[in-house]
Amino acid sequence: MGRILPCPLSFHPNKPQYSDQSQSITHYSDSSSNSSLASQSSLPSVPSLTPPLEHPTATRDSASAYHHCLATLKGHSSSIFSLALAGKHLYSGASDGEIRVWDRSPSSSHGYTVAEGCSSVKSIVVSGDKLFTAHHDHKIRVWKIDNSTDYQKYKLVTVLPTISDRCMRLFSAKNYVKVRRHKKCTWVHHVDAVSALALTRDGSLLYSVSWDRTLKVWRTSDFKCLESVQNAHDDAINAVVLSDDGLVYTGSADKTIKVWRKPDGEKKHSLVSTLEKHKSAVNALALSSDGSVLYSGACDRSIIVWEKDGSAAHMTVAGALRGHTKAILCLSVVSDLLFSGSADRTVRVWKRSTGSGNSYSCLAVLEGHRNPVKCLTAAPDSNNSNSSNDSGNSYLVYSGGLDSEIKVWQIQVPRS
Template sequence: MEVSRCLSFHIHPHKKSEPDDDPHHFSPAASTLTPLSSPQTPWTHTPFHSSSPSQTLLYQCVTSLRRHDQGNILSIAVLQGNVITGTESNHIRVWRQPDFIERGYLKANSGNVRAIAVFGNVIFTAHQDHRVRVWNVTAGNSDNFCAKKLSVIPRHKSFDFVFRKKNLRHQDCISCLAYYHTEGLLYTGSWDKTVKTWTVSDQRCIDSFKAHNDTINAIVVNQEDGFVFTCSSDGSVKIWRRVYGENSHILTMTLKFRETPVNAIALSSSFNGYYLYSASSDGFINFWEKENTSGRFNHGGFLQGHRFGVLCLAVIERVIFSGSEDTTIRVWRREEGSRIHECLAVLNGHLGPVQCLTASILAENVVMGFLLFSASMDGTFKGWRVKIISEEHNTKNDTRVVICSSKMTPGEFERCSNRDQMNADEFLEFGMSPVLSPSWVQWKLQSNHNYF
């Protein structure tokens, strides 16, 4: 498979941003007009090549960008043919798919954008000052991209005293966002262990409750029934239901498989029901299946293959993407009408922990295609093109497929994990990472070995 060559050019850093007073906080990038020279972006394209020998899945890295002074990418979202990235700086950058030309950036007076949620032409971004910015954008594939800041949640700083008195403002970092578009409600989860519900129309907090005993790492809303899913470093996943006719929420179920932090969750719908996936610091991806009759979620098994903790998930239909501390991205597929999962490929390229992922679908006849976007603590942002050949058109058996479920034979378990065996080449690969120190790798391997 021919692999796209990435452009290589150097770009000068941006000027320091100004306060967030003007409601129009969007700056177009010069790269929109001159793709090979952009004085406004601190990112450069770097060449990278990759392909998969699998007959079931083909992939290529179509672009690789490295930062200069913006800090790590902390959040990614896809909106109308564009990729939105939030970093440690106060710039939320906009990239065009699939050529990754920078179209501009949204500018706020606070950085550390750890969460981004999108719906329609609206972007929600969470910032270091424990507030959320709401932006209206006009995007599409043309060069006409503009954005306007609609509001800040909670409202202006002059209301700070009132919000603090009523305990309606988060007291620590907002780590995750979820928008329930049917009711126009925005859910925010925080390191302060609470979940808050906001009405986007008037920026009011209508409910606030302590959801976990430790930091909340992810939040998801089922758009069909409004159920809210949260996960935490306390090792649990919880399911919440809004009380009919009221603004309060009640806990309906707590899911817990191991005493280890849960870093990410994702929902996947199917003809038979729903699957809930949770990514843990022990390297497992647990999944639960929802019963259509009772509505209960039953533990269906786990996906095993990552050596270290799984930090992020992206799910589209029956395909699951997982990013890990072990610097890799794994692509899994659930068999139709079954709990059995296959590991189709391991994407290598990052040199540090993969801390955020998102994906969009590209249907191509008999081939299911995706654009996958990943960001790592090594300072790189990568775009991948992934193609999965349908089962009926795959005529060759792929010996690299790993069956990962709760019912595995000893041989399958050994193939799937191999956690306590790392050869010299693999250790060297981790040792070369600018983020993962050899001593940390040894400690993680020893911890995993003791755990099992």
């Protein structure tokens, strides 16, 4: 059973918070030793969308939100690499392969292990009664969710690619692709860490990206691999997000974001555009709820804001959000808020300003993690009777760190 500790600190909008330095760890890349936690130069060529501040971790009183750490969830013994919300539960995956489920209610939540012994868990998504997990050992695992009894382990449904999928490809030379100088394997296999997963809104398709530079599409009804985009990037792919209009965005250590679409009547995705502005590895992507704004976080400490311009697939740089002092590692969007986690051990809360102009405010800086913040997820605070009233909106934010802890934050955003 996991432990829940009350956070010792409350955070108030009138008191600026300051972060200290964090340790770096090396992020593996196929062709080089890129560090997603390295502090690299920012982007002087991209205009800032946030007003200048006297201190990089301060927030303006006029645009701040009340924020409070409700609890610290302890139970994992290694770094938290992935988080996902589904219904009344929070799922977490760690670097030692342990997967835990937690009750989302901070007042009564507890956690227990539902799977273990696998490779490092890089990403988690949920569809119906299935839990999909991406792993460092090149595999995607599918689990049957059963929360009817506490401490019950989930049943492993299958591992992707499935045995039948692999066997179907064995006997035709056209199904083999070169993965190293003297090695080939069938195209359904990932041959390096599977770094991120994304589901279509109807749950029918699962997208996976990998440090092997490929983008793959899987049918969730029978777990068949439908497509593999080989050499989708020139280096490891770290992130993937989907929009409801069919666009697929991938972010890579090659410093680019690529936009993909499957044209009507076609069986394969084609490249629509390449977004180039970051000067270092792209670690995280997030889309606004309507798909009109894309956020990308990288080792250059900046979050670039991309907005659709004209055609549905064409995006231009609106500017950058600055304030983090180290690499951006994770992003999450809820309503009109953007949450960012960084190697500087903080979570920042951003809100687009209303009215004319294209500017953002940093509403809060959440401090408390002892190591880099690797993953984030957030949702409206349904447990708070005042989650949406005349005074503002309330949200719950869950952050997972390399300190093996998950922190639960409550954010109360005043109405504009």
